[in-house]
Amino acid sequence: MxxxxxxxxxxxxxxxxWDPRHLYRKIFTDPAEMEKFLSEVCHPHWNFLHDKGALSFANSIPDLQHRYPHYHDQIAAWNDRWPEMMxxxxxxxxxxxxxxxxxxxxxxxxxxxxxxxxxxxxxxxxxxxxxxxxxxxxxxxxxxxxxxxxxxxxxxxxxxxxxxxxxxxxxxxxxxxxxxxxxxxxxxxxxxxxxxxxxxxxxx
Structure with missing residues (x-):
């Protein structure tokens, strides 16, 4: 004791x-593509930098959208629909x-x-x-x-x-x-x- x-x-x-999959299962129809997105685009270290206060959504979201334009809406959802991850x-x-x-x-x-x-x-x-x-x-x-x-x-x-x-x-x-x-x-x-x-x- x-x-x-x-x-x-x-x-x-x-x-x-809390898990981003609670949100992104509603957005992606292909689970493999969702996992690829969460490991390569809005990946855990990217999220950690927000938790650490080293990144703000005002800067990080447009930056990712510029680099991954085909995921523009999915990236925006990380901020716009964040409560759905809880x-x-x-x-x-x-x-x-x-x-x-x-x-x-x-x-x-x-x-x-x-x-x-x-x-x-x-x-x-x-x-x-x-x-x-x-x-x-x-x-x-x-x-x-x-x-x-x-x-x-x-x-x-x-x-x-x-x-x-x-x-x-x-x-x-x-x-x-x-x-x-x-x-x-x-x-x-x-x-x-x-x-x-x-x-x-x-x-x-």
Whole structure:
């Protein structure tokens, strides 16, 4: 059993079911072409640069449209229809968060790689974000996981002790970095495993 004072949640992939395929399955009739588009045009690193605050849609969308004119409308949809990439909350994980909030045994925070431009969509849609004492958003800070500086920043801003903090994330790279910095970690795969581990830690 670990001595946990704080739980630090990732959002996308842990509490929010975000995936560009939720949108682009509506746009592409050919799944192979969709995957090619998402790996070569609006690819993960391109999205990461928005999350990091290094790119803005005002510049990045026209640039891609110039380079891939045959995908003009599909590229525009990334910004114009972005909310459709959020299928909804991952209900069972949200239930875990709500249980933790109700028991009031630990402090609750979030650390998310999320574009500052699209963050308002999340705030408008997900009431459970109000359960957090604080949320650090990568795009607002111009830093993104797994950069050690963003972990230092979340600790400084919210006065967290890594050795008393359980960090939950679905990215192995982020988990590895957090572990190297002294955090307790849970590499998220499904809510059932997370809940079982929290029961072992007597958080429930």
């Amino acid at each position: 670990r001595d946990i004072e704080t739980v630090l949640f990732d959002l996308g992939g842990v509490l929010v079911d 299928k909804g909350p991952i209900e069972r994980t949200v239930g875990i968060l709500e249980d933790l909030k109700a028991r009031n045994k630990v402090r609750l925070f979030a650390l998310t790689n999320w574009s500052a431009e699209t963050w308002p969509h999340a705030l408008e849609r997900f009431e459970f974000l109000n359960h957090f004492e604080g949320i650090l958003v990568s795009g607002q800070e111009k830093l993104a996981k797994p950069d050690p500086q963003i972990f230092d920043l979340v600790c400084a801003r919210f006065k967290l002790n890594p050795r008393e903090t359980l960090f939950i994330d679905d990215s192995e790279k982020n988990i590895q970095q957090a572990r190297e910095m002294g955090f307790m970690t849970h590499w998220f795969r499904d809510p059932v495993k997370l809940q079982r581990e929290m029961i072992e830690d007597r958080l429930f």
